[in-house]
Amino acid sequence: MTLDTLILGARAVTPAGAALCNIGIRGGRITWLGEDVPEAAEVIAATGLIAMPGGIDSHVHISQPSGPGIEMADDFASATRAAVAGGNTTVLPFCLPEGGQSLREAVAAYHARADGNCMCDVSFHLIVKDTDPVTLGQDLPALIAAGHTSFKVFMTYQGLALTDREILEVMSVAKAHGALVMVHAENEDAIEFLRDRADREGEGAPVWHARTRPVPVEREATHRAITLAEIADVPLTIVHVSNGESLEEIRRGRARGAKVFAETCPQYITLTADDLDRAGFEGAKFVCSPPPRDRENWADIWAGIEQGTFELFSSDHCPFRFADTAGKDAPGARASFRNIPNGIPGVETRLPILFSEGVMKGRISLERFAAITSTNHARLYGLATKGAIMVGKDADITLWDPSLTKPIRQTGLHHGSDYTPWEGFEVTGWPVRTLLRGQTVMLGGEPAGPPAGRHLERTAPETLL
Numbered sequence: 001m002t003l004d005t006l007i008l009g010a011r012a013v014t015p016a017g018a019a020l021c022n023i024g025i026r027g028g029r030i031t032w033l034g035e036d037v038p039e040a041a042e043v044i045a046a047t048g049l050i051a052m053p054g055g056i057d058s059h060v061h062i063s064q065p066s067g068p069g070i071e072m073a074d075d076f077a078s079a080t081r082a083a084v085a086g087g088n089t090t091v092l093p094f095c096l097p098e099g100g101q102s103l104r105e106a107v108a109a110y111h112a113r114a115d116g117n118c119m120c121d122v123s124f125h126l127i128v129k130d131t132d133p134v135t136l137g138q139d140l141p142a143l144i145a146a147g148h149t150s151f152k153v154f155m156t157y158q159g160l161a162l163t164d165r166e167i168l169e170v171m172s173v174a175k176a177h178g179a180l181v182m183v184h185a186e187n188e189d190a191i192e193f194l195r196d197r198a199d200r201e202g203e204g205a206p207v208w209h210a211r212t213r214p215v216p217v218e219r220e221a222t223h224r225a226i227t228l229a230e231i232a233d234v235p236l237t238i239v240h241v242s243n244g245e246s247l248e249e250i251r252r253g254r255a256r257g258a259k260v261f262a263e264t265c266p267q268y269i270t271l272t273a274d275d276l277d278r279a280g281f282e283g284a285k286f287v288c289s290p291p292p293r294d295r296e297n298w299a300d301i302w303a304g305i306e307q308g309t310f311e312l313f314s315s316d317h318c319p320f321r322f323a324d325t326a327g328k329d330a331p332g333a334r335a336s337f338r339n340i341p342n343g344i345p346g347v348e349t350r351l352p353i354l355f356s357e358g359v360m361k362g363r364i365s366l367e368r369f370a371a372i373t374s375t376n377h378a379r380l381y382g383l384a385t386k387g388a389i390m391v392g393k394d395a396d397i398t399l400w401d402p403s404l405t406k407p408i409r410q411t412g413l414h415h416g417s418d419y420t421p422w423e424g425f426e427v428t429g430w431p432v433r434t435l436l437r438g439q440t441v442m443l444g445g446e447p448a449g450p451p452a453g454r455h456l457e458r459t460a461p462e463t464l465l
C-alpha cells in the first residue's frame with residue numbers, strides 16, 4: 001500500500017542502532033523501515049541528515065501558578081511552539097493546584113489551558129502538595145487510573161515542601177496504584193537557615209541564591225529521598241541532579257538495590273554559579289533550583305551521562321521574563337534573591353545543546369542521545385507509542401543537520417521569555433524538521449501548521465533498571 005510519507009536517505013537512529021535507513025509513514029505511524037524506496041505520496045529528501053526519535057521533554061513548567069503578581073512567560077501555545085522548534089514532539093508539564101484547588105480541579109484547569117493550543121503532544125505530571133485523605137485516598141488514585149502515572153513531591157519551597165512522613169504517605173499511594181514518584185531533593189530547613197544568615201549579613205544579590213543552596217543541601221536530600229523510597233519500597237526519579245556528590249548517592253542507592261532513576265539538565269553542564277554573580281541584576285537570569293555549580297561538577301555530570309548513570313536529560317523549562325515585574329524583576333527581587341522567581345527557559349535549547357556538546361564533541365553516541373532525550377522518557381513515564389523510530393510507533397521524528405553551526409540567540413527563539421541563559425552559545429548540529437505523527441510541525445527552525453498536539457493518557461511506568 002502506498003505510504004503517506006517516505007523519509008529518504010537519512011541516517012536513522014533506531015533501537016537497532018544508527019544506520020542509513022528510509023522511513024515509511026502511514027496514518028501517523030511508522031509502518032516501514034528499510035533500504036528500498038517504496039511508493040509514497042510525499043518524499044522528504046533527507047540525505048546528510050540524521051533522523052532521531054522526536055524529543056520528549058519530561059520536565060517542563062508551563063502556565064504554572066507562581067505566586068501573587070508573578071506570571072510564567074509561556075502559555076501552552078508559546079511553550080509548545082518553542083518545543084517543536086527545538087526538535088521535541090512531546091512535553092510533560094507539571095500540574096500544580098492553585099490556592100484551594102483539588103488535584104482533580106487543577107487537572108481540569110490545565111486541560112482548559114492546553115487543549116487545542118499545543119503544537120506537540122502533552123501529558124501532565126501531577127504535583128502533590130496536599131496530603132489530606134481526599135487527595136491521597138481519592139483524587140490521586142483516580143488520576144493515576146486516568147493516565148497521570150507520575151507525580152512530583154518537593155523537599156524544598158515554602159508551601160510545597162513535604163515532611164518525610166508526608167513523602168512516605170505519597171510514596172505508599174504510588175506503590176498501591178502503580179505510579180512513579182519524582183523528587184525535588186533539597187533540604188528546606190538547611191536552605192532557610194542559610195538564607196536567614198544571608199539576610200542578617202545584608203547579602204541580597206542573585207549569587208546568594210546559589211550560596212544558600214550549596215551541594216550538601218542537595219546531597220543530603222538526595223540520600224534521604226532514596227532512603228524513604230527504600231522504606232516505602234517504590235522506584236523514584238531524582239529530578240534535576242546538579243552535582244557529583246548527589247550522583248554518588250544515587251550510585252550508592254542503586255548498589256543497595258534501590259530503584260532510583262536520575263535526571264539532569266543542560267544548566268548543569270554549561271552554566272556555573274559565577275553566572276549568578278554577573279554585574280548588576282544580570283545574575284537573576286540564571287536563578288534556578290538547584291543552582292548551576294562549577295566546572296568540576298560539570299565533569300561529574302558528564303561522566304554520569306557518558307556512563308549511563310542518567311536515564312533522563314530534560315530541560316526543567318521554567319520561564320520568566322527578565323525585564324518584567326511579573327518575572328525576574330519582581331517586587332523586592334533587586335533587594336533580595338529570595339524574591340527572584342526560580343527557573344530558566346530551556347525547552348527550545350535542551351536538544352541542540354546536548355547534540356552539540358555531547359554528540360558533536362564525541363562524548364556520547366547518537367544512540368545514547370536518543371535514549372536520554374526520548375526513548376527513556378517514553379519508557380519511564382508510560383508513553384507506549386512514543387520514543388523510538390520503530391515500526392508501530394507514532395511517526396514522531398526530528399531531522400538533524402549535523403553541519404549547521406550557529407550561536408543560540410534570543411532573537412531566533414520562540415519561547416515567551418525575553419532572554420535565554422545561553423545567549424551567544426555556539427552550537428553545531430540543529431534540528432531542521434520535526435514531524436508529529438507524520439505531520440511537519442517545524443521546518444527550517446520555524447514552527448509550521450496548526451496546533452496538532454494531543455493530550456496523552458499514560459500507562460504504568462516501565463522499570464528501566
Ligand code: URP
Pocket residue numbers: 061184287288289290316318342343344
Ligand atoms: O528553579 C526551578 N527549577 N524552578 C522550577 C521548579 C522546579 O523545582 O523544578
Ligand code: ZN
Pocket residue numbers: 184239240289
Ligand atoms: Zn524541582
Ligand code: ZN
Pocket residue numbers: 059060061316317318
Ligand atoms: Zn522543574
